[in-house]
Amino acid sequence: MAIIGSRGRTTAPLPPAQSDELTRPEAAAEAGLTVVNWIDERAQLSQGLRWMMFRKVPKGINWAYTLGSATMFAFLNQAVTGVFLAMYYRPSVTGGAYQSTRNIIDNVFLGQFVLSMHLYGAYLMIVLIFLHMARVFFFGAYKYPRELSWIIGVVLLILTLAMGFTGYLLPFDQRSYWATIVGVNINGTAPFLGPYISDFLRGGPEFGATTLSRFYAIHMMLIPGLMAALIGFHLYLVMKLGISAPPWLKAQEPEVAIEKVEV
Amino acid sequence: MPEDPHSKSSKYTADRGMPGAFEGETVTRRRFMSAVTHGAGGIAAASFGLPALGFAIGPVFKRTQWPWQIIGRPEDFVETVYSTKIVTMVQGIGDAGKTVAYVRKRDPAIDTEPHDQYNNYIALWNRCMHLGCPVRYVQAAERFICPCHGGIYNFRGQVAGGPPVRPLDRFYTYSPPPGERGHGYVYLGPPYAVNSELQRLSLRDPAQPLDGIGQYFYPPQFDTAKVPSLQHLPLPPTVPGT
Ligand code: HEM
Numbered sequence: 321m322a323i324i325g326s327r328g329r330t331t332a333p334l335p336p337a338q339s340d341e342l343t344r345p346e347a348a349a350e351a352g353l354t355v356v357n358w359i360d361e362r363a364q365l366s367q368g369l370r371w372m373m374f375r376k377v378p379k380g381i382n383w384a385y386t387l388g389s390a391t392m393f394a395f396l397n398q399a400v401t402g403v404f405l406a407m408y409y410r411p412s413v414t415g416g417a418y419q420s421t422r423n424i425i426d427n428v429f430l431g432q433f434v435l436s437m438h439l440y441g442a443y444l445m446i447v448l449i450f451l452h453m454a455r456v457f458f459f460g461a462y463k464y465p466r467e468l469s470w471i472i473g474v475v476l477l478i479l480t481l482a483m484g485f486t487g488y489l490l491p492f493d494q495r496s497y498w499a500t501i502v503g504v505n506i507n508g509t510a511p512f513l514g515p516y517i518s519d520f521l522r523g524g525p526e527f528g529a530t531t532l533s534r535f536y537a538i539h540m541m542l543i544p545g546l547m548a549a550l551i552g553f554h555l556y557l558v559m560k561l562g563i564s565a566p567p568w569l570k571a572q573e574p575e576v577a578i579e580k581v582e583v
Numbered sequence: 584m585p586e587d588p589h590s591k592s593s594k595y596t597a598d599r600g601m602p603g604a605f606e607g608e609t610v611t612r613r614r615f616m617s618a619v620t621h622g623a624g625g626i627a628a629a630s631f632g633l634p635a636l637g638f639a640i641g642p643v644f645k646r647t648q649w650p651w652q653i654i655g656r657p658e659d660f661v662e663t664v665y666s667t668k669i670v671t672m673v674q675g676i677g678d679a680g681k682t683v684a685y686v687r688k689r690d691p692a693i694d695t696e697p698h699d700q701y702n703n704y705i706a707l708w709n710r711c712m713h714l715g716c717p718v719r720y721v722q723a724a725e726r727f728i729c730p731c732h733g734g735i736y737n738f739r740g741q742v743a744g745g746p747p748v749r750p751l752d753r754f755y756t757y758s759p760p761p762g763e764r765g766h767g768y769v770y771l772g773p774p775y776a777v778n779s780e781l782q783r784l785s786l787r788d789p790a791q792p793l794d795g796i797g798q799y800f801y802p803p804q805f806d807t808a809k810v811p812s813l814q815h816l817p818l819p820p821t822v823p824g825t
């Protein structure tokens with residue numbers, strides 16, 4: 321048994337086939353490698369991947385540093401479950417939105433499960449993004465040269481909250497309807513611009529025929545696209561700048577460097 | 584020492600020693616080409632970006648059409664009790680486009696605001712002036728009470744307690760005199776906002792005050808409906824066989 325998959329070593333009896341012939345798993349592995357090599361020879365992705373994955377990280381990093389990735393996985397969960405919910409959801413004010421939501425819950429196989437993944441996933445993402453922000457804040461990780469990561473993070477936070485706001489209307493029951501009325505009016509209280517913001521959100525002076533489809537388009541296309549792009553840039557900065565060291569680590573004298581400086 | 588190609592010593596490319604420069608040429612062909620390419624890209628992006636932007640923000644500038652609608656006959660309304668009328672705000676979206684008007688006859692003893700042809704009937708909109716929840720009229724207390732954050736309004740719709748920032752919005756009402764088209768019916772027109780003196784002002788969203796310093800923070804919206812003409816009041820459908 322020990323030999324399968326390790327061609328060349330002959331510590332045990334050879335398999336019944338001829339020794340220089342590949343076993344099936346070996347052949348499959350070989351073929352896979354060939355495909356990967358074929359792609360990499362043309363796209364040269366492995367260099368970038370190595371740059372991304374095998375970075376140096378400071379000593380003493382801990383679980384708190386995983387909160388950003390956790391937020392990203394929450395976002396991916398929202399994206400995947402959201403795409404599948406969109407296959408059953410109908411953004412129609414005259415009953416379609418509410419009925420199609422009921423249909424997802426009552427009839428669609430795993431519908432209630434996927435809808436709950438999306439709903440509780442949204443709560444989780446809000447919790448995680450604030451925890452991640454708190455980690456960055458208390459570790460002082462927003463300081464030079466990572467201010468831009470922080471600024472993009474703030475935009476991501478606002479977009480995440482906007483996702484929560486626009487998504488809340490979609491089931492179109494009494495609660496989502498009135499919560500949205502109240503939410504739009506809260507936006508309307510912004511001095512000077514408020515009245516125009518609320519008109520923009522509703523798509524008119526009153527909650528109208530297009531308000532729901534407007535929220536739906538913002539919720540499923542506009543903001544997710546923006547967020548995906550910004551998350552990409554955020555992660556690029558993390559890789560480019562490296563992760564910050566925890567604040568309780570004293571900066572160590574790099575002895576080698578000092579020797580060189582002394583000359 | 585080689586000459587610096589970017590030196591600004593002369594504005595003529597020929598003087599700067601550009602290979603293949605023309606006499607009197609100030610912009611290199613390379614720069615001209617890249618400017619044209621950027622310009623073309625900008626025009627292409629604007630040609631889909633601007634219409635899309637206009638499409639998205641257009642509703643902000645839209646004016647609402649608000650036809651007169653019949654809400655009853657004059658004898659349906661009294662001075663002391665509000666009757667509940669379900670009216671259509673937005674056509675074609677079912678229940679989501681409906682709202683409630685509380686209507687009573689004007690009582691000169693308490694309704695001290697100026698009287699004209701549009702307020703023989705007092706019609707209050709049930710939209711709370713805190714953040715827009717639906718208020719409910721409670722006859723025993725003669726108050727309007729909001730379920731959301733405890734806003735309370737008195738019989739005339741003025742704030743009696745809680746967070747609302749101005750009195751309940753009102754609707755224009757009109758009851759044509761004898762001999763005019765539509766006589767014998769009460770019509771409901773567009774809504775308008777009022778300040779604490781119940782002065783008629785253009786409609787705006789809840790939570791935007793019309794008194795004190797707050798009134799200067801909220802410009803009127805573009806979408807305010809005009810009072811429609813009284814010439815073509817809709818008549819009720821005739822009942823067959825009468
Ligand atoms: C969709 C939301 C977000 C995602 C997916 C995300 C993802 C990440 C990831 C994976 C990292 C790597 C380090 C770590 O996990 O701690 C990171 C770092 C960072 N994030 Fe976020 N983040 C988000 C929102 C935010 C917010 C709201 C802020 C602050 C306002 C922020 C500020 C930063 C900063 C400054 C760093 C660099 C930290 C360091 O180098 O130690 N991020 N982010």
Ligand code: FES
Pocket residue numbers: 711712713714715716729730731732733734745746747
């Ligand atoms: S919406 Fe009526 S009190 Fe807040």
